[in-house]
Amino acid sequence: MPSIKQQDYSIIIKKYLPEDLWAKALNFSIPADYVQSMPELIELVLRSRSMDKDEEKQSWFNLMPLMNEEQITKLNDILTREKQKLQEIEKKYEQKKIEIKKKYLLKRQNMGYIKNIQDIQDKEASNRESDVEEAENLLEAI
Secondary structure (H helix, E strand, O other): OOOOOHHHHHHHHHHHHHHHHHHHHOOOOHHHHHHOHHHHHHHHHHOOOOOOOOOHHHHHHHHHHHHHHHHHHHHHHHHHHHHHHHHHHHHHHHHHHHHHHHHHHHHHHHHHHHHHHHHHHHHHHHHHHHHHHHHHHHHHHO
């Protein structure tokens, strides 16, 4: 962890990063001054899907103090583009997901409708059988 006290580090994390990242951020050793000065970049690294392993993210946090401003800007640009592209993809396929959900909902509703019809037909058949049976019993009784 950073050279500052764990409690102070936790306060910095909670002050500068979104609440949903607090626990995740505390699993990494991130320079506190970077959390304070570049919280957006820290958030981008923590949320990055291209850096799927924690070791990879930690490696970037370890490299940050060694990087010059241009390299940090490039890292920020790359992660920002990644985030934007993923949002575009999610938006593009959101409509498809809605269409698929509607299709399956209709299918399920139709299946329910068919089941209800089948239940009604079964009841009608059962009623017919009991009507026939009752009629036969009446005929036998006469």
